[in-house]
Every structure is written in structure tokens, then in C-alpha cells.
Amino acid sequence: MQEILIMLLMLFGAVLIFLAGVGILRMPDIFLRMSATAKAGTLGVGLILTAAALHFNEFGIYTRVVAIICFILLTAPIAAHIIGRAAYFDGVPLWEGTIQDDLKKHYRISDHALYSGEIPPEEILVPQKEADDFSEEPE
Amino acid sequence: MNILWNIILLLISLGFICAFIRLLRGPYLPDRVVALDLISVIAMGFIVVYAVRFNQVNFLDVAIILALITFLGTVAFAYYLERRI
Numbered sequence: 127m128q129e130i131l132i133m134l135l136m137l138f139g140a141v142l143i144f145l146a147g148v149g150i151l152r153m154p155d156i157f158l159r160m161s162a163t164a165k166a167g168t169l170g171v172g173l174i175l176t177a178a179a180l181h182f183n184e185f186g187i188y189t190r191v192v193a194i195i196c197f198i199l200l201t202a203p204i205a206a207h208i209i210g211r212a213a214y215f216d217g218v219p220l221w222e223g224t225i226q227d228d229l230k231k232h233y234r235i236s237d238h239a240l241y242s243g244e245i246p247p248e249e250i251l252v253p254q255k256e257a258d259d260f261s262e263e264p265e
Numbered sequence: 266m267n268i269l270w271n272i273i274l275l276l277i278s279l280g281f282i283c284a285f286i287r288l289l290r291g292p293y294l295p296d297r298v299v300a301l302d303l304i305s306v307i308a309m310g311f312i313v314v315y316a317v318r319f320n321q322v323n324f325l326d327v328a329i330i331l332a333l334i335t336f337l338g339t340v341a342f343a344y345y346l347e348r349r350i
Binding site for chain 1: 266269272273274276277279280281282283284286287293294295296298299300302303306307309310313314316317322325326328329332333335336339340342343344346347349
């Protein structure tokens with residue numbers, strides 16, 4: 127009985143991790159990619175860790191697993207938020223099918239400031255970046 | 266039962282390969298950082314599956330350290346990206 131439960135949890139975790147990989151490969155935009163990896167990856171590793179705790183069935187393992195799961199649940203959203211913020215400020219273009227961009231008229235690129243009112247249009251333009259090309263030599 | 270273990274390891278490896286392709290293809294630096302983040306999460310899952318498969322309790326400590334280092338690395342990359350402009 128417990129064997130079946132462990133294998134089911136591990137299988138679900140592996141499928142979720144696989145879906146996170148497919149999501150990061152197929153999604154059109156960095157923000158959509160992050161939404162796939164942050165959620166599916168966290169849940170997949172959490173299920174696998176739960177299966178490991180059930181398999182070993184000792185007090186020390188349970189504490190370790192709970193510590194890892196709590197740490198992942200705390201840090202994965204923070205990391206995704208920080209990377210998304212840095213990517214937006216860096217000028218990574220959004221997907222062309224994006225419907226709403228709430229920061230568009232309220233963010234000034236020169237000093238990274240956010241304003242509640244609208245600011246002049248020559249200051250709001252986030253520069254559209256070219257894709258990073260590491261083939262040329264740095265100056 | 267053995268086939269099930271192989272399926273689990275195969276699925277995790279396929280996710281790893283997808284994340285690695287995204288790490289190679291880019292096109293921007295934040296994409297690569299997200300791919301690195303996912304790769305370390307997948308490696309953590311792989312280590313835990315390995316620990317259960319071969320009854321090695323000590324590998325769970327490696328997973329703890331990997332979780333800590335992953336978060337620090339992502340924060341450092343994000344700091345670098347914001348200061349780079």
C-alpha cells in the first residue's frame with residue numbers, strides 16, 4: 127500500500143517536472159516561461175520530497191524534508207519576482223499577444239522610478255533590446 | 266516496479282534536456298537565468314529520486330545545500346541584471 131503511494135507521488139512529481147521543462151521550452155515569452163517553471167517545478171520537487179519522506183519513514187528525514195519544502199516554497203516566488211523585475215527593467219520585449227502591460231506608462235527608464243500619474247512619452251520608452259549575441263568580442 | 270523507476274528517471278531527464286535547450290538558445294540573458302534556476306531544481310528532484318531508489322539517506326543533505334545555493338545564485342544574477350543597464 128505504502129509502496130503504491132510512494133510510486134504515485136514520485137510519478138506525479140516527475141510528470142510535473144517534465145511539464146516545467148516543456149513549458150520553459152515552448153512558452154513564447156520570459157514571463158510566461160517563468161510562470162510555468164516556478165509553479166510546476168516547485169510542486170514537482172515538493173511531491174518527490176514527500177515521497178522520499180514516506181519511503182524512509184524516520185523522524186530525522188521528516189524534519190529535513192519539511193525544511194527543504196518550506197525553504198523552496200518561500201524562495202521560489204521571491205526568485206521569480208526578482209528575475210521578472212530585472213527582466214522588465216532590462217527591456218526584454220513582451221509577447222506580441224500580451225493584452226495588458228500595467229507598468230507601461232508609469233515606469234521611467236532613466237532612474238528606475240515608478241509614478242502613479244502618466245509621465246512624458248519620451249521618457250517612458252523602455253528600449254527594445256536586441257537578443258544577446260555572445261559571438262562578438264567585448265570592447 | 267523497475268519499469269516505473271525508469272519512467273520516472275526518463276521524465277526528469279527529458280525535463281532537464283528541455284531546460285538545457287532553453288539555456289543554449291537564449292535569446293536574452295534573463296531566459297538563461299530562468300533556465301539555470303529550473304535546471305538546479307530538476308537536479309534536486311533527480312538527487313532525491315536517486316536517494317530513494319538506492320536507499321542512500323545522505324543524499325538528502327545535498328538537496329538542502331542545492332536549494333540554498335540556487336536561491337543565492339538567482340538573486341545574484343538578478344542584482345547583476347538590474348545594475349547592468
